[in-house]
Structure formats: C-alpha cells, structure tokens
Amino acid sequence: MVKKKLKKLYAKDALEFFNQVMVEQPLLPFLVPLVLFAWFVERWVVPFSNWVPLLAAVWATIQYGRFKRRTAIEDLNKRWKHLILNTTPTTPIEPCEWLNKLLVEVWPNYMEPKLSKRFQSTVEDKIELQEFSLGCCPPTLGDQGMRWMTSGDQKVMRLGFDWDSNEMSVMFLAKLAKPLIGAARVVINSIHIKGDLLLLPILDGEAVLYSFESTPEVRIGVAFGSGGSQAAPGMELPGVSTWLVKLLTETIVKTMVEPRRLCFSLPPVDLRKRAVGGVLSVTVVSASNIVRNTSNELGNRQSSSGGSTSGIADNKVSQTFIEVEVGSLVRKTSTSKGPNPAWNSTFNMVLHGETGVVKFNLYELDSGGVKVTYLTSCEIKVKYVLDDSTIFWAIGHNSGVIAKHTELCGQEVGMVVPFEDIRGELTVSLVLKEWQFSDGSVTLSNSLSNGSPSQLDISSKLQSRTGRKLRVAVVEGRGLAVNGKSGKCDPYVKVQYGKALYKTMTLSHTTRPVWNDKFEFDEITGGEYLKLKCYSADTFGDDSIGSARVNLEGLLDGDSRELWVPLEKVDSGEIRLEIEPIKNDFNGDLKSSSGRVGATWIEIVIIEARDLVAADLRGTSDPYVRVQYGNKKKRTKVVYKTLAPYWNQTFEFPETGEPLILHVKDHNAVLPTASIGNCTVEYSMLPPNHPAEKWIPLQGVRSGEVRVKITRKVPDLEKKTSLQTDASSLGKGHKISSQMRDSIKKFTGLVDEGGDPEAMSLALTEIEGIQDEQDLYMQQLEREKAVLLRKIQELGSEILRTSSGPPRTSY
Numbered sequence: 001m002v003k004k005k006l007k008k009l010y011a012k013d014a015l016e017f018f019n020q021v022m023v024e025q026p027l028l029p030f031l032v033p034l035v036l037f038a039w040f041v042e043r044w045v046v047p048f049s050n051w052v053p054l055l056a057a058v059w060a061t062i063q064y065g066r067f068k069r070r071t072a073i074e075d076l077n078k079r080w081k082h083l084i085l086n087t088t089p090t091t092p093i094e095p096c097e098w099l100n101k102l103l104v105e106v107w108p109n110y111m112e113p114k115l116s117k118r119f120q121s122t123v124e125d126k127i128e129l130q131e132f133s134l135g136c137c138p139p140t141l142g143d144q145g146m147r148w149m150t151s152g153d154q155k156v157m158r159l160g161f162d163w164d165s166n167e168m169s170v171m172f173l174a175k176l177a178k179p180l181i182g183a184a185r186v187v188i189n190s191i192h193i194k195g196d197l198l199l200l201p202i203l204d205g206e207a208v209l210y211s212f213e214s215t216p217e218v219r220i221g222v223a224f225g226s227g228g229s230q231a232a233p234g235m236e237l238p239g240v241s242t243w244l245v246k247l248l249t250e251t252i253v254k255t256m257v258e259p260r261r262l263c264f265s266l267p268p269v270d271l272r273k274r275a276v277g278g279v280l281s282v283t284v285v286s287a288s289n290i291v292r293n294t295s296n297e298l299g300n301r302q303s304s305s306g307g308s309t310s311g312i313a314d315n316k317v318s319q320t321f322i323e324v325e326v327g328s329l330v331r332k333t334s335t336s337k338g339p340n341p342a343w344n345s346t347f348n349m350v351l352h353g354e355t356g357v358v359k360f361n362l363y364e365l366d367s368g369g370v371k372v373t374y375l376t377s378c379e380i381k382v383k384y385v386l387d388d389s390t391i392f393w394a395i396g397h398n399s400g401v402i403a404k405h406t407e408l409c410g411q412e413v414g415m416v417v418p419f420e421d422i423r424g425e426l427t428v429s430l431v432l433k434e435w436q437f438s439d440g441s442v443t444l445s446n447s448l449s450n451g452s453p454s455q456l457d458i459s460s461k462l463q464s465r466t467g468r469k470l471r472v473a474v475v476e477g478r479g480l481a482v483n484g485k486s487g488k489c490d491p492y493v494k495v496q497y498g499k500a501l502y503k504t505m506t507l508s509h510t511t512r513p514v515w516n517d518k519f520e521f522d523e524i525t526g527g528e529y530l531k532l533k534c535y536s537a538d539t540f541g542d543d544s545i546g547s548a549r550v551n552l553e554g555l556l557d558g559d560s561r562e563l564w565v566p567l568e569k570v571d572s573g574e575i576r577l578e579i580e581p582i583k584n585d586f587n588g589d590l591k592s593s594s595g596r597v598g599a600t601w602i603e604i605v606i607i608e609a610r611d612l613v614a615a616d617l618r619g620t621s622d623p624y625v626r627v628q629y630g631n632k633k634k635r636t637k638v639v640y641k642t643l644a645p646y647w648n649q650t651f652e653f654p655e656t657g658e659p660l661i662l663h664v665k666d667h668n669a670v671l672p673t674a675s676i677g678n679c680t681v682e683y684s685m686l687p688p689n690h691p692a693e694k695w696i697p698l699q700g701v702r703s704g705e706v707r708v709k710i711t712r713k714v715p716d717l718e719k720k721t722s723l724q725t726d727a728s729s730l731g732k733g734h735k736i737s738s739q740m741r742d743s744i745k746k747f748t749g750l751v752d753e754g755g756d757p758e759a760m761s762l763a764l765t766e767i768e769g770i771q772d773e774q775d776l777y778m779q780q781l782e783r784e785k786a787v788l789l790r791k792i793q794e795l796g797s798e799i800l801r802t803s804s805g806p807p808r809t810s811y
Contacts, residue, residue, distance in 0.1 A: 017067050093145035096159065100140055107138035135167030141197070154401060157199040158213065166190045166221075188244070190221030198258065202403040207391055209261040209401060215253055220244045259399035267387035275354035275384040277436045277551045282349055282358060283429040284322045284333050286342040290362075290424035292317065292375065320375070322426070323361040327352060328547075328568040335365050339424075348433075348574075350566055352551070354384040360426055362419060376421040380430065388443055390432050395420070409434055409443050438553045468523045470497065470552065472530065473578040474504050476514045478564075480573045481545040483536055490537040491545065493575060497521040497530050505768075506537045516769070523581065528552070532575060534567055546570040555581045600655040600790070602629065602683055605709040606636050606662070607693075608646045612704045615666035615674045622667040623676060625706070627651050630658040638667040655712065657684070662706060664698060677701040681710055688714040736774050743767045 022028060035056060103111070112134050120132040139161060146159035170188040195216025200209040222241040256262045319337045323330060326349040333345040349358065359379040363372050380394045393403040394417045404413045413430045435443040474493050482489045491513050492506040500521050507513040529549040535542040546567025555561065560580040567573035606625050615621040623645045624638045632653055639645035653660075660681040666674040677698025686692055691711040698704035747763040 017064055020067050021063055093147050096142035096146050099142060100138075103138045103141065108136045111138070112136065131169055131171040133169045135165045135169065137165040137167050139163035139165075139193075151200075151400070154200060159197055159199070161193065161195050161197045161212070161216070163191065163193045165192075187223050188220055189223055190219075192219040193217070200261065200401060202393065202401055203391070203405050205266065206405065207263050207265045207385075207403070209263055209393065209403075211256045211258050211261040212252065213258055215249065215257055218245050218249050218252070220248065259395045261393070261401070263381065263383050263391060263393060265383065265385040265391060267385050267389070269387040271386055271388055273386070273388075273441065274438045275435050276438050276553050277353065278351040278356070278382075278384070279433040280326070280349045280351055280356065280358070280382065281346060281431040281433055282324055282331075283346040283431075284324060284343045284360070285427040285429055286340065286344070287320070287322075287362070287419075287424055287426050288340050290317050290320065290339045290341070290375075290419075290422065292422050317364050317375070318367055319365050321363055321365065323363060324349065325359040325361060326350065326356055329566055330569065330571065331566075332571045348564070348566060350548075351382065352549075356382045358382065358430070360417075360428070362424075362426075376419040376424075378417045378419050378426055380415060380417060380428070382430075382432070384435055388435075390435075392430060406432065436551065436553075468557070469582045470521045470523050470530075470555070471518060471580045471582055472497070472521065473518045473580075474515050474532075475576040475578055476512070476516075477534070477573065477575050478512050480511045480513070480534065480536075480567075481570045482511060483538065483543055483545075488536075489545070492535055492537060494533045494535070495519055495530070496533070498524045498528055518769075520582070523552075530579075532565065532567075532577075534573065534575065544569075546573045548575065550577065550579070552579065555579065557581055557583045600688070600712060600714045602653045602655050602660065603650065603691075603711045603713055604652075604660065604681065605650045606647045607707040607709060608644070608648070609664065609704065609706045610644045612643045612645075612664065612698075613676050613701050614643060615676050621676060624665055624667055626663040626665060628661045628663065629653040630656055640667075660710075662696075662708070664704065664706065675700070677704045679706060681708060683710050683712060686710065686712045688712050733777060736770060736777060739770050740767070740774070743770055 025031075039053065116132055116134050119134070140163070141161060142159035143162055144160055146157060149156045149158055166189065168188065168191055172186055193216050196213040198211050198213050200211075201207075202209055220241055222244060254260065317339060319335045320341050321335045322333045322343060322345075324332070324347055329349055331345075331347040331349070333343040336343055349356075357379055358381075359377060361377045362375045364375055365372055378394065380392055383391045383393075385391055389405060389407045390409070391403065391405055392413050392415065393401060394415060396402040397418050402415060402417060404415060406413055409432050411431070414427070415430065416425050416427050418425050437443075472495060474495060477491060477493075480489055480491050488509055489511050490506055490508050491510070493504045493515065495502045495504070498521065502517075502519040504515045504517040507515070530552055532548045532550070533544065534546045536545050547569060548565045548567050550563075550565055560578060562576070562578045564574045564576050567575065604627065606627065609623065609625075612621055612623055618641075620641045621643060622638055622640045623642070624636050625647065626633060626635045630653075634651045636647045636649045639647065660683060662679050662681060663675065664677045666676050668674065677700055679696045679698050681696065689711065691709050693707070693709040695705045695707050698706065743763065743766050747767065750763055
C-alpha cells in the first residue's frame with residue numbers, strides 16, 4: 001500500500017517536472033532526437049563510451065534541483081501568507097489597480113445602467129424624478145491599496161472609496177416656497193463621496209456586508225436648468241446643495257456607517273425574480289440583564305406614546321415593553337416587570353420590497369403607569385436572496401455581526417440581539433411566511449402549502465394588464481383601536497385605487513366590524529397600490545384609526561387573493577380583504593385599461609408638429625400636447641428646444657360624441673405654461689376601423705400644424721351578444737328579483753317580531769347589497785340596449801345607401 005502511494009507521488013512529481021522543463025526549454029523536443037543520434041554515433045564509433053548519457057543525466061539532475069528549490073520557495077511563501085492572514089490583525093497593503101481597470105471596463109454598459117435603475121426606483125417614491133443617470137465615471141476603489149483586518153473572530157477587508165464625478169445627471173422637480181409659485185427643475189450634475197469601505201464576508205461566503213468605517217466626505221453640485229448634456233450651465237443654488245448634502249449624509253449614516261451595514265448576496269442560483277413584498281411573523285420572546293447605562297446621557301427622544309428620555313440616576317428598570325416597528329407599521333407588546341422581562345408576543349408585519357428593517361424599541365413604564373421613557377433599541381434586517389432564500393442579520397456584541405440564513409419560507413429563526421445603548425439582550429423569533437413577486441408567483445411556508453412544493457410559480461399564466469377590473473371586498477376587521485376620549489369605535493374604511501375613492505358603511509360600537517362591501521376599480525399599470533384608511537366616526541370630526549397599502553402586482557385571471565392587512569400608524573388592528581381580478585370581454589362592453597365604455601372608442605395618435613411659434617426667448621419651444629375629450633384629459637411627453645417636435649403617442653377614449661380638442665402647450669419649469677395653438681379633430685364621419693391621417697392647422701396662432709392619425713374602432717360583436725338577449729341575463733334578473741323579495745320578507749318578519757338591532761342591521765346590509773347588484777344589472781342592460789340601437793342604426797344606414805344607388809342597366 002505504501003509502495004503504491006510512493007509510486008503515485010513520484011509519478012506526479014516527475015510529470016510536474018517534465019511540464020516545467022517543457023515550459024522553460026521549448027526547444028527540448030528538437031534536441032532529444034539530436035542527443036539520441038549523437039549517442040548512436042558514439043556507440044557505433046566507440047562501443048565502450050557512455051559520455052552522452054552521463055551528460056544528459058547531469059543536466060537533468062541540475063534542472064530537477066532548480067525545480068525542487070523553486071517549488072519549496074513557493075510553498076514557503078504560501079504558508080507565510082496564510083500564517084499572516086490568520087494570525088496578524090492586519091495584512092500588508094495590496095495594490096488593486098486591476099480592480100479599478102476592470103471597473104472602468106464594465107461600468108458604462110453593465111454596472112451604471114443597473115445601479116441607475118435601482119437607485120431611481122428607490123428615490124422616485126420620495127421626489128418627482130425626470131432623469132436619472134450616474135454618468136460614465138465609476139468610483140475608484142482602493143486607491144491606496146486594500147488590506148484584511150481581524151475584528152474579533154471575523155475577517156474584514158478595508159479599502160478606500162473615492163467617487164468624484166462631473167458627468168452624472170439627476171433631474172427632479174422641487175416645489176418653490178413663497179412668494180414664488182410652482183416647481184423648479186433641479187439638476188444634480190456632480191457628486192463627490194470619499195471614505196473607507198469595510199467588506200465583511202458572512203455565512204461562509206454566501207453574502208458580504210459592506211459599510212463605511214466612518215462618516216464619508218460628501219459634496220454635491222446643484223444647478224437650476226433643464227438637465228442633460230445639452231443644457232446650458234444653470235444658476236447655482238447653495239441652499240439646495242447644502243440640503244441635499246445633509247440629506248444624503250444622514251441617509252448614509254443611518255444605513256451604512258459602522259456598525260450599520262448593508263448586504264450584498266452571492267447566491268449560487270439566480271431565479272430571476274423580483275420580490276415586491278412579504279409577510280413576516282415576529283415573536284418578541286424576552287429580554288435579559290437590562291441595566292441602564294448611567295454614564296451616558298441618552299438625550300431627549302420623544303416616544304411614540306408621548307414620553308421622553310432624560311438622565312436617569314437609578315439603573316434599575318421597573319416594567320418595560322417593546323415596540324416593534326417595520327416602516328410605518330408599529331405594534332406594541334404588553335408590559336413586563338423586572339430586569340429579565342418575558343413578553344411572548346407575536347405580530348404579523350408586512351414588508352414592502354425585497355428588504356426590510358425590523359426595529360425593536362424598548363420603553364419603560366413608571367410605577368404609576370403614566371410616564372413612558374425610551375431606553376434603547378436594536379434592529380434586525382431582512383433580505384430576499386435570488387435563490388429563494390432569506391438572510392437575517394443584526395449588530396452583535398462589540399459591533400460584530402449576527403447572521404442567519406433560511407432556505408425556505410416557514411423556517412423559524414431565533415436571534416439574541418444586544419441592545420445598542422444599554423446593557424442587555426433581546427431574544428426574538430422570526431418566521432418569513434411568504435414572499436410575493438412581481439410576476440405573480442408566491443413563495444409560501446410549508447405550513448401553508450400543506451406538503452406541496454413551497455414554490456407556487458404561476459407566472460406563465462400572467463397576462464398583460466389590459467381589459468381588466470379589480471373587485472375588492474372589504475369583508476371585516478378585528479382588533480381596531482378605540483377612541484381614547486369617548487372609548488368607542490364606529491369604524492368605516494375608505495378604499496382608494498388611483499383616482500377612484502369609495503367608502504364602506506359605518507358600523508356602530510364595535511371593534512370587530514363586518515362590512516362585506518364590494519367595490520370595482522379599473523386596473524392601473526405601473527404597480528399602483530391599493531390604499532386603505534380606517535376611521536372612527538365622531539360628531540366633531542372622524543378620528544383616523546390606521547391606514548395600510550396593498551401591493552396588487554401579480555394578480556392573475558381566475559384567481560382571488562384573501563388576506564388580513566395590518567393597519568399602520570396604530571398599535572393594533574387588521575382589515576380582511578378579498579381581491580379578485582375580472583377579465584372584461586366584450587360581453588360586458590368594458591375596456592377598463594383605457595377607460596373604454598361601449599362598443600366604439602376613439603384612437604388618436606399624436607405623431608408630430610411643424611412650424612410651431614417660438615414661446616421662449618431663445619427662439620424655441622418645449623412643446624407638448626394636451627388631448628381633451630369631454631371631461632377626460634391626457635397629455636404627451638415634453639420635447640425640449642424644438643419647433644418641429646415628434647411624439648408618436650397613442651391615446652384612446654370611449655366614444656361619446658363630444659368634440660376632440662388638442663391644446664399645444666409650451667412647458668415651463670417656473671412660469672405657467674403658455675399656449676401655442678389648439679385645434680379640433682373631426683371624427684364623426686369616419687368609417688369604422690379605417691384610420692385617417694392628416695395635418696391640422698392650429699388656431700389662435702400665426703403658424704403651426706399638428707399631424708394626427710384618428711380611428712373609430714368598432715369591434716365585431718358576436719351575433720348572440722349584439723342581436724339577442726342572453727337567456728342567462730334573464731335568469732339573472734329573475735334571480736335578483738326573488739332575492740330581493742325574500743330579503744324584504746325576512747326584514748319585515750324581524751320588524752314584526754321586534755328582532756335585535758344586529759340582525760336587522762345585517763338584513764339591511766343584505767338588501768343594500770342586492771340593490772347594488774340590481775343597479776349593476778340595469779346598467780348592463782342599458783349598455784346592451786345602446787349597442788343594439790347603434791347596430792340597428794348602422795344597418796338602416798347601410799340599407800339606405802345601397803338602395804339609393806343608380807339603377808342597373810340590362811344588357
């Protein structure tokens with residue numbers, strides 16, 4: 001056995017030596033035949049001579065000695081580097097010019113578009129963005145080199161970060177303060193950020209935490225202007241620049257300055273899904289060894305309950321509670337006494353996006369139960385990983401890291417997190433129940449999937465969001481907040497989606513209301529949220545008892561979504577919703593995505609304009625078109641600095657017979673917009689489904705024309721839909737009538753028997769629901785009647801046109 005191992009070792013060593021000699025002596029394959037020929041000649045001339053093999057053996061021995069010496073030196077260097085990396089707290093500085101050269105190559109076409117898109121989606125929720133580009137100049141990493149450091153038992157890479165770019169273009173609108181009116185276009189054209197980055201690998205290299213070692217140096221260049229590379233240098237705004245620098249610096253300090261860190265995951269598999277939300281179950285178990293830090297003043301910080309902190313002489317705590325905060329959603333545990341309190345309170349929290357921060361605020365309640373004092377806090381961050389797993393991380397002892405990783409939803413994660421400002425630890429348990437994705441798929445926990453695969457991928461059935469309505473049912477509520485002054489709750493809910501706003505009925509004296517109110521909305525593209533606002537009715541003004549928003553991305557035809565939505569900005573309360581998308585075929589005569597009602601709609605394409613008047617002092621205009629059809633108004637994009645703009649944008653309206661008017665405007669950032677002409681588009685005499693393209697002169701100005709393409713679209717109706725009444729519709733009418741009669745009889749019986757108010761209220765609610773259904777049915781019949789009359793009129797016109805032609809001549 002030992003001999004076999006030695007033979008393998010010698011064979012491997014000989015092979016490596018032979019490969020090394022071939023690299024160093026490329027002419028060796030040509031010299032070997034010459035040496036063999038010389039040896040043959042020598043043996044033929046002098047049979048007893050061995051000089052040639054002897055010289056070859058000496059040369060091979062010298063080369064093998066050099067090879068072994070080089071191998072020993074490389075092995076010693078590797079061992080020395082490994083020893084330094086694992087034993088010394090700081091490694092020598094290593095140059096990284098190669099990293100910056102690689103960054104310059106991949107930045108313009110790969111990293112800049114991805115980072116610009118990600119930052120834009122983060123920022124546009126807060127400000128109105130018009131343009132966002134980080135420019136073609138990447139940051140410089142490790143200008144003075146990089147090194148590894150040891151922090152406790154964890155390795156940390158330290159390298160410099162220097163981003164000085166004068167080529168970026170971030171343009172947004174900012175409201176002007178009095179006495180100015182309107183909005184100003186602000187352009188960020190340069191940025192400077194300099195500091196030291198720390199990179200910390202966690203979870204055996206599955207993710208990297210990154211942060212600045214200290215607050216970085218930040219400078220931002222801001223100007224007044226139209227933005228873009230063609231904009232003239234704008235007027236400097238020092239106040240805005242200072243405000244933006246302060247805002248950016250505070251954001252960096254709160255999110256990625258030690259010990260707060262962000263996470264970059266390195267998944268082995270990329271499922272290419274974008275998480276848009278999730279449901280996280282948080283259980284606050286207990287705390288241990290809570291002792292105030294009396295040497296430091298915690299400052300005055302207002303708590304959510306109206307209390308404040310102050311210098312505290314006694315380091316003992318009486319009774320405490322935890323406030324769990326995720327964004328605007330706040331939940332509070334009960335109070336518990338002593339330095340080792342136990343709560344065991346569980347809350348369902350909602351995550352908006354692929355990351356979230358769960359913050360735990362510790363408060364103390366005095367013995368009288370009146371004064372609330374903020375003590376400290378800690379936080380746990382959650383991130384979705386592209387391989388369908390989840391990472392949890394928090395700040396550990398001595399600014400270390402606590403990191404956990406779950407491969408599936410439903411797996412429980414227990415974490416013990418130290419408080420930030422005082423001694424003590426918090427024990428919590430987290431369960432990620434589900435992730436929701438933009439493509440309609442949902443990753444559920446094992447308990448919800450009942451043994452079926454946890455990944456419910458139904459993205460292949462996803463259809464484009466056109467021609468659909470959303471039916472939202474506000475079913476019931478539970479645990480609603482009670483008015484602190486009156487001690488009662490008379491709840492109702494306002495439901496808003498886009499510009500449509502509805503309200504449920506108001507129920508009296510209940511914290512568990514049952515509404516069962518249904519509303520329908522036209523579906524809106526672009527990730528519009530469904531917004532809920534819950535109020536308690538009061539004589540002197542309704543009180544807000546919470547709000548929430550629901551992400552509706554990924555709803556599929558034929559599927560319904562039922563969920564309990566926690567109310568934000570209050571301590572308790574949930575609303576149960578049932579959401580169902582409804583595909584509108586032509587039988588309903590509705591085209592919800594473009595607002596089409598009826599059998600015919602108008603499609604207009606605003607193509608271009610020419611010879612427009614100059615509205616600006618520089619001899620150009622920034623034109624756009626506002627399309628007005630009855631009460632509906634839409635507008636094109638703005639084309640800057642031109643008198644011959646090209647838009648090529650399409651708009652659709654349900655045909656109502658009203659005039660279609662185009663208003664050409666000049667866009668202005670500060671001053672009101674100026675009119676540069678208008679015109680009316682005639683469409684009533686157009687044949688159905690035949691587009692007409694024409695130039696229309698503008699009125700009210702000396703020059704200017706707009707080129708449009710107008711079409712009256714009339715889809716072909718099925719015979720049974722347009723010429724006869726569906727038998728199922730008649731059946732539906734009889735069904736509604738019988739339901740109404742039964743409900744009225746039931747209500748009359750309750751009145752005669754002196755029934756309880758709750759039963760009578762439910763009966764009235766049922767009658768109102770049937771009446772709403774009857775109204776919808778009558779509207780459907782009216783639409784079908786209008787369709788039939790229009791088709792009859794078109795048929796009559798066609799008969800008259802064909803009968804009034806010249807008589808045929810017989811041959």
